[in-house]
Each structure stands twice: as C-alpha cells, then as structure tokens.
Amino acid sequence: MNLKIENLSLxxxxxxxxxxxxxxxxxxxxxxxxxxxxxxxxxxxxxxNRCDDTVHQIRDLxxxxxxxxxxIEGQLYTDMLIPxxxxxxxxxxxxxxxxxxLAEDIFLAITVENPQIGDEYRxxxxxxxxxxxxxxxxxxxxxxxxxxxxxxxxxxxxxVSFHEEEADQIAVRLKRRIFSSDLKLENKMHLRYFVDxxxxxxxxxxxxxxxxxxxxxxxxx
Amino acid sequence: xEITILIFLTSGLFLGxxxxxxxxxxxxxxAVASRMIQFTTAAIIxxxxxxxxxVISGAGAAHGLGALGKLNALPGAFMAAxxxxxxxxxxxxxxxxxxxxxxxxxxxxxxxxxxxxxxDTSALSKxxxxxxxxxxxxxxxxxxxxxxxxxxxxRSRIHLLRLDGYTRLGLILAGAFGSYSLxxxxxxxxxxxxxxxxxxxxxxxxxxxTITAIQQLFLLGAIAIGVGVFTYSKRVMMTVGDGIMPxxxxxxxxxVIAHSIVLFLFSSIELEHFLASNxxxxxxLIPVSSSQAVVGAVIGIGLLKGGKGIRWRVLGNxxxxxxxxxxxxxxxxxxxxxxxxxxxxxVVYHEVRYVLSGSVLDHLEKSGIAVAxxxxxxxxxxxxxxHFRDAILEVKPTLTRELEDKIxxxxxxxxxxxxxxxIREIEPGYLSAGQIEAVKALSGLTYDHTWQLYDALSGSSIxxxxxxxxxxxxxxxxxxxxxxxxxxELFHQAEGGSMNR
Numbered sequence: 001m002n003l004k005i006e007n008l009s010l011x012x013x014x015x016x017x018x019x020x021x022x023x024x025x026x027x028x029x030x031x032x033x034x035x036x037x038x039x040x041x042x043x044x045x046x047x048x049n050r051c052d053d054t055v056h057q058i059r060d061l062x063x064x065x066x067x068x069x070x071x072i073e074g075q076l077y078t079d080m081l082i083p084x085x086x087x088x089x090x091x092x093x094x095x096x097x098x099x100x101x102l103a104e105d106i107f108l109a110i111t112v113e114n115p116q117i118g119d120e121y122r123x124x125x126x127x128x129x130x131x132x133x134x135x136x137x138x139x140x141x142x143x144x145x146x147x148x149x150x151x152x153x154x155x156x157x158x159x160v161s162f163h164e165e166e167a168d169q170i171a172v173r174l175k176r177r178i179f180s181s182d183l184k185l186e187n188k189m190h191l192r193y194f195v196d197x198x199x200x201x202x203x204x205x206x207x208x209x210x211x212x213x214x215x216x217x218x219x220x221x
Numbered sequence: 222x223e224i225t226i227l228i229f230l231t232s233g234l235f236l237g238x239x240x241x242x243x244x245x246x247x248x249x250x251x252a253v254a255s256r257m258i259q260f261t262t263a264a265i266i267x268x269x270x271x272x273x274x275x276v277i278s279g280a281g282a283a284h285g286l287g288a289l290g291k292l293n294a295l296p297g298a299f300m301a302a303x304x305x306x307x308x309x310x311x312x313x314x315x316x317x318x319x320x321x322x323x324x325x326x327x328x329x330x331x332x333x334x335x336x337x338x339x340x341d342t343s344a345l346s347k348x349x350x351x352x353x354x355x356x357x358x359x360x361x362x363x364x365x366x367x368x369x370x371x372x373x374x375x376r377s378r379i380h381l382l383r384l385d386g387y388t389r390l391g392l393i394l395a396g397a398f399g400s401y402s403l404x405x406x407x408x409x410x411x412x413x414x415x416x417x418x419x420x421x422x423x424x425x426x427x428x429x430x431t432i433t434a435i436q437q438l439f440l441l442g443a444i445a446i447g448v449g450v451f452t453y454s455k456r457v458m459m460t461v462g463d464g465i466m467p468x469x470x471x472x473x474x475x476x477v478i479a480h481s482i483v484l485f486l487f488s489s490i491e492l493e494h495f496l497a498s499n500x501x502x503x504x505x506l507i508p509v510s511s512s513q514a515v516v517g518a519v520i521g522i523g524l525l526k527g528g529k530g531i532r533w534r535v536l537g538n539x540x541x542x543x544x545x546x547x548x549x550x551x552x553x554x555x556x557x558x559x560x561x562x563x564x565x566x567x568v569v570y571h572e573v574r575y576v577l578s579g580s581v582l583d584h585l586e587k588s589g590i591a592v593a594x595x596x597x598x599x600x601x602x603x604x605x606x607x608h609f610r611d612a613i614l615e616v617k618p619t620l621t622r623e624l625e626d627k628i629x630x631x632x633x634x635x636x637x638x639x640x641x642x643x644i645r646e647i648e649p650g651y652l653s654a655g656q657i658e659a660v661k662a663l664s665g666l667t668y669d670h671t672w673q674l675y676d677a678l679s680g681s682s683i684x685x686x687x688x689x690x691x692x693x694x695x696x697x698x699x700x701x702x703x704x705x706x707x708x709x710e711l712f713h714q715a716e717g718g719s720m721n722r
Contacts, residue, residue: 014386021382082385083256084469089381147381219381 017075021147024068024093025140028100031061032136035103039129042110043122051111058104065097088215095208096143099136102204106197115190118183121174125198128170132201135163139205142212146219153216160209167202171195229299230415234445236302237411239309240321241271241449244407246457247318247480247511248399251473251519252392253455254462257385260455266393267400268447274404275443276436292332297569298414300561301328304554308546316456316464317542320510323348325410327547331554336570337605339629342622347508352543355509358487359517363479364525370475388470395477403511404443412442417710460539461515466523466530479518484509490696497692513543575609575632576602576669584631584672590624602634630672636714637668643711652704655684660708671709678708 038054072093076086117125142156178191249263258266292298305324312319326344333340374384412419421434432440462468468476485492488509496503516539523531558569577599582592594617603609606629613628614620620628641664647657659682668674678685687701688694 011383011386014380014382018380018382080256080259082381082470085381149378151375 013075013079014081017072017081018147020068020072020075021093022144024065024072024097025144027061027065027068028096029137029140031058031065031100031103032133032140034058034061035107036129036133038107039110040126043117043125048111051107055104055108055111058100058107062097062100062104065100069093069097085215085219088218092143092146092208092212092215095211096139099139099201099204099208102201103136106194106201109197110194113190115194116187117191117194121178121191124170124174124177125195128167128174128195128198131163131167131170132198132205135160135167135202135205138163139208139212142209146212146216150216150219153212157209157213160206164202164206167199171199226295226415226420229295230419232299232303232306233412233415233442236306236309236321236325237442237445238449238453239306239313240407240411241268241446241451242313242453243309243319243449243457244321244403244511245400245450245454246461247515248403248477249392249396249454250318250458250461250515251468251476252396252462253458255468255470255473257389257392257470257473258396260458263396263458264447264451264454266397267450270397270400271404271446271450272440272443274401274406275408275439275446276404278401278405279408279439279443291329292414293571293573294568295414296561296567297332297336297558300557300569301325301332301554302411302414304328304331304557305550307553308550311549312542312546313453313457315538315542316460317539318457318461318512318516319542319546320351320512321407322410322510323351323543323547324550327550328554330547331551332558332570334551335555335558336572337607338570338573339606339610348547351508351510351513352540354507355483355513356517356520358483358509359480359514360521360524362483363476363518363521365521366479366482367472367475367522367525370471374471385470388474391474392470392477395474395481399477399481399511404446407446408439408442411446412438460535461519464535465516465519465532465539468519468522472522475522476515476518479521480511480514483514483517484511490699493692494696503692572604573606574602574604574634575606575629576600576634577613577628577632578669580673581632581670585628588627590627595628631670633671634669635671635709637671637674637709637712638714639663639666639674639712641665646711647708651707653684655682656704658682659685667714671705674709674712675705678705 034054034057038051038058041050041054073090076082076090082089138156138159142153142160145152145156174195175192178188178195181188183191245264245267249258249267252258253260253263292301302325305321305328308324308327309319309321312324326348330340330344332338379387415438416435419434419438421437423431423433424437425431462473462476486504487507490506493503493506516536520531520536561567562569577595579599582595582599585595586592595613597616598612601612603612609632610625610629613625639660644657644661644664647660649657652660656678659678662681663674663677666677668677675685679687685701685705687698690698
C-alpha cells in the first residue's frame with residue numbers, strides 16, 4: 001500500500017530513490033563503524049567468535065549496499081533521471097560501496113591470518129584504524145553533501161585529505177618502529193602488510209574524494 | 222470548392238509543417254538536448270498543446286488573421302506561404318533556428334515587389350530590431366535568471382534528484398504553455414489565408430458541442446505543425462540546446478523561462494494596458510521573436526559562465542540564417558510568382574488603385590495635411606502603390622514617410638457595398654449589438670474608401686468610434702481595428718468576384 005501511494009504522488013519515485021541513496025550512505029558509515037569496533041575487539045584479544053560476528057555484520061551491510069546500488073542504478077537508468085550527472089552519481093556510489101568491500105576484506109584477513117600485534121603497537125594500530133575510518137566517514141558526509149548541499153562538499157573533502165595524510169604518517173611511524181624492533185622478519189612483514197592494508201583504506205577514501213571533487217566542479221559549472 | 226483551393230491549401234500545410242519543424246525547438250529544444258525529456262515525449266506534449274492552442278485560442282482570434290492576410294489574391298498568398306515554408310525548410314535542414322514570421326514577411330516583401338505594392342518600412346525595421354534587440358534582451362534575462370536561480374538553489378539545499386524532478390516538471394509545463402501559445406499565435410499565418418475559401422462546414426457531435434469550420438481548418442493546420450514537430454524538429458532542437466553550448470537541465474529551464482519572459486514583457490499590449498491603468502511606468506513594446514530570444518538566452522548563460530563553452534561558429538551560422546531567411550524568402554517568392562503568373566496563368570495579385578478625389582482631398586485637409594500641392598494629381602486614378610507614391614512625391618517631394626502612408630491609406634480605392642445579405646452573415650458574438658445596428662443603418666449604401674465607411678459607422682454609433690491614442694486605449698483601438706478590418710473584408714466588392722481579400 002505504501003509503495004502504491006509513493007508511486008502515485010508527483011515525486012514518489014524520486015523520494016524513493018532519495019531514500020535508497022540515504023540508506024546506502026548509512027550502510028557505508030555503519031560498516032565503517034563496525035570495522036573500527038571489530039579491529040578494537042581483535043586488538044583487545046576478546047572472543048574470536050565476536051570477531052566472526054563482526055565480519056558477518058560488515059558483509060551483510062556490504063551486500064545490502066550492493067543491492068541498493070544496483071536498485072538505484074536501475075531506477076536512474078530506466079526512469080532517465082539526472083541525465084547530466086547520472087554517470088557521476090553511479091561512479092560515486094560504486095566507489096563508495098567499494099570502500100565497504102575493502103574494509104570487509106581487511107577485517108576478514110585479520111581474523112583469518114591472525115597477525116600477532118604486540119602491546120607496544122596496539123595503540124598505533126588503533127589510531128591508524130580510527131583515522132582511516134574517519135576518512136571514510138568524511139567521504140560519506142561529502143557524498144551526502146553532493147546530493148543536498150553542494151557548497152559543503154569542499155569542507156568535507158578537506159577533512160578527508162587531512163585524515164589520509166594523518167593515516168600515512170601513522171603508518172610510516174608504525175612501520176619504522178616495527179622494522180627497528182627485534183621481531184622476526186616474517187612477523188615484521190606480516191605486520192607491515194596489515195599496516196599497509198589499513199593505510200590503503202584512507203588512500204582509497206581520498207581517491208573517491210578526488211573524483212567527487214571533479215563531479216562537484218562539473219555540477220557547479 | 223475548386224481543386225485549386227485544395228492545391229493552395231497544401232502550401233499552408235507545408236508552411237505549418239516547416240513551422241513545427243523549426244519552432245518546436247524554441248519550446249522544447251533545450252529540454253530534449255539536455256536529455257531531460259525524451260524527444261518523443263516532447264513531440265507528443267508539443268503537438269497536443271499546439272493543437273489545443275490553435276483550435277481554442279487561434280480560432281477565437283481568427284479575425285485578426287496572419288501577416289499573409291495582407292495578400293489580396295489567393296494564388297499569390299499560396300506562393301508567399303510556399304516560399305516562406307521552403308525557406309524555413311532549408312533553414313531547418315541546416316539545423317538553424319529561424320523566425321517563421323520573418324520568412325513570411327520576407328515572402329510578402331517579394332509579393333510587394335512583384336505586385337508594385339509598397340512595403341511597410343516599419344516591417345523591415347522591425348526585423349532588423351529583432352535581430353539585435355531580441356538576442357540582447359534574451360541574454361540579459363537568461364543571465365539574470367540563471368544567476369538568481371543558482372543562488373536560490375545553493376541556499377535551498379534541494380536534493381539532486383528532487384531538483385531533477387522539479388526541473389523536469391518545469392520544462393514540461395513551460396514547454397506545454399509555449400506550445401499552446403505557439404499554436405494560438407501562428408495558426409493565423411498558416412491557415413488564416415484560407416478562412417474565406419476552405420471546404421469545411423460546421424458540424425455538431427450529438428448536440429454536445431459544435432466544431433466550427435474555422436476550428437476544423439485550424440485543426441488541420443495544427444496537425445500539419447504537429448507532423449513537422451514529429452518528423453523533422455530534432456535537428457534544430459539539438460542546435461538550440463546543445464550546438465551553441467551544452468546546457469545543464471537547470472540552464473535548459475532558465476532558457477525557456479527567460480525567452481517566455483522576454484516575449485511577455487516586451488510584446489504584451491495587455492501588460493502595457495495593465496501597467497498604464499494602474500499608473501505604473503510601462504515597458505516599451507518592441508518586436509520580439511521566439512527563436513532570437515531563445516538563442517539570446519543560451520548566449521547569456523554562456524557569457525555568465527565566462528563564455529568559454531560558447532561555439533561561436535555555430536552562433537555565426539545561426540545569425541547568418543536570420544539575415545538570409547527574409548532575403549531568400551522574398552527572392553524565392555518573387556521568382557515563383559513570376560512563374561505562377563506567366564506559366565500557370567494565375568492571378569497572383571489584384572491591382573490596387575488610388576485616387577485623390579475631391580472627397581479624399583477634403584478628408585486629408587481635415588486631418589491637417591496641406592493638400593494644395595497635390596492638386597495636379599487630383600482625380601487621376603493610378604494603379605499600384607509605388608506608382609501612386611511616385612506621382613505624389615513628384616508634386617510634393619517634401620512629404621514625410623508618415624504623411625505619405627496616411628495619403629496612401631486614404632486614397633486607396635476599396636469598393637464597399639453594404640449588402641443586406643451580407644449583414645446577416647455578421648457573427649453576432651464578434652460585433653456588439655450597437656455595432657451591428659450601426660451597420661444595418663447603412664444597408665444598401667456603397668463607399669469607395671474604407672475611411673468613408675469608418676466615418677459613417679463612427680458617426681452613427683459610439684461603439685465604432687476610436688478612442689484617443691494612448692497606452693490605455695491601445696487594446697481597445699487594436700480590437701476595433703480588427704473589427705473594422707473584418708467589416709471591410711465582409712463588404713468588399715471584389716473585382717472579378719472570386720476573391721474578397
């Protein structure tokens with residue numbers, strides 16, 4: 001019944017897609033928070049089952065994100081909506097959903113490979129994770145702004161770059177400490193692998209932000 | 222009903238087709254080119270509203286006729302319509318938006334040259350003014366509205382998709398209104414000439430409503446315009462909406478709105494009357510054309526964005542199309558009239574005769590014109606406007622253009638006979654009861670000049686009297702002029718009897 005009323009109203013379809021875009025953004029930011037919480041659980045050495053639950057939760061969010069993205073894509077094309085920025089919007093949604101997929105991959109790798117992170121590195125791993133997650137959250141905010149308040153996009157994108165640089169610095173610092181320690185080489189390389197993976201999350205977020213900056217310029221022309 | 226009438230009718234249909242193919246771009250070009258509305262959707266909306274406009278509002282104003290109504294022989298009008306249509310077709314083929322009215326005026330100038338009639342210089346100056354003033358006004362309004370809309374949008378935080386919906390709705394509404402007025406304003410040019418010679422008759426559907434013969438004629442013309450929209454308008458649409466400069470959907474809407482506002486502000490006598498009657502300053506009325514206003518609005522937005530996106534070469538082509546349209550139409554018309562007259566033995570114009578009789582000179586003197594110098598031409602019947610003008614200029618070389626026009630108007634012989642049979646043909650809804658009574662009082666009388674009938678009518682009824690020239694009285698006088706024209710044409714004693722125009 002609800003659906004029928006939506007379709008009958010003048011902008012029912014538009015409202016429905018707007019809702020789906022918001023839901024997709026919610027999925028990404030929820031997933032990012034789940035990812036951060038999951039890493040925290042792992043670093044605290046809690047019950048491995050809780051980590052598995054988190055993997056499932058992130059995966060569910062990613063699946064939902066993909067479903068929403070495809071639905072939005074289909075509606076935008078079949079209803080010929082936003083012809084001039086349709087391509088940009090779809091790329092943006094794809095890119096942003098990819099961030100969640102990447103977070104899921106990283107967390108799955110952590111639970112599968114079970115890297116041995118010593119107490120002296122845990123704080124910086126936490127910091128690296130939260131900085132990367134912040135960059136994702138800012139990208140989500142800038143994407144939301146792209147739809148509703150284009151002038152605010154630039155502010156959020158500035159923060160994305162800031163967090164990405166922070167993440168880079170933390171990663172370098174962490175890697176220096178790891179490689180100057182007495183750990184075995186295989187341990188060092190294993191930790192380096194995860195530092196790079198966490199840092200990559202921020203890099204990818206920045207890449208999405210760079211494209212978003214271009215879409216924004218195109219829209220304001 | 223002769224077969225020739227049907228052949229002549231095809232020229233009107235061809236003109237309608239060309240008009241649809243070219244002018245639909247003014248209302249839906251930017252919407253289609255910015256991919257906001259599919260071409261088929263735009264064509265359907267455009268056609269439906271065109272037909273409604275032509276049949277509902279066009280037929281109501283049928284007495285005003287179109288510019289082609291000035292031509293006094295049907296074969297000549299046919300050829301003028303055909304020449305204008307051919308010119309617009311060529312321009313459409315080249316993807317250039319042109320003014321159909323200017324093509325028609327060009328063709329009429331060709332007819333004037335051929336028939337030795339005088340071309341109204343104001344018609345020419347109007348065309349020149351339109352080329353310059355209209356794009357400039359379009360550009361100014363386009364830029365201002367775009368700036369304002371962007372400012373509002375940046376503050377209103379409308380969702381991208383919602384904005385898309387609003388813009389689409391705005392484009393459809395503006396396009397529908399535009400199509401309605403396109404049909405209402407242009408059907409006179411397309412079919413007006415055939416009002417007195419069409420083969421239709423009124424018919425009623427189950428006592429519910431009647432479709433008048435004129436409505437049927439205009440429906441036919443509107444269908445021709447619609448076919449033009451469907452079959453051939455996409456190319457011009459793409460030039461307007463994408464060729465000059467790619468437009469965003471909001472830009473597309475701004476262009477349509479800016480062009481409508483320019484047309485409304487600078488050509489609406491109703492608005493002028495409204496402002497004047499409320500003691501407000503009026504906006505000067507200038508000749509405006511849709512095609513020129515739309516192109517101007519696109520340029521305005523382009524310049525606002527720094528002018529980098531504008532393709533000046535396309536713009537150059539469009540401007541050259543504007544200049545060549547009336548020229549080509551007049552040349553084609555002249556040549557075609559020659560062929561029609563000499564190869565097909567058709568009467569392409571009826572000679573107009575002029576005489577400075579005693580009564581004409583008296584009338585001129587009363588209106589304050591010194592007539593002493595015109596005595597040598599007195600009572601000489603001269604055929605053709607140009608010959609008559611040359612004759613009066615010979616004896617009075619210092620005549621101003623205005624006086625010259627006035628003398629030509631008064632001296633033109635236009636035999637009128639107030640035939641009681643024709644009085645019964647008067648449409649009661651179009652003339653007031655007082656006006657009809659005044660006409661009836663003159664039953665059986667004849668006149669040589671239109672002003673004589675006007676004097677007689679205005680002398681017997683206040684309803685026929687023109688008011689003092691002022692902005693406030695303009696709509697009244699304009700309507701009265703149309704009514705007078707209707708009466709003159711109704712009681713005109715045509716030479717040869719086949720034409721009454």
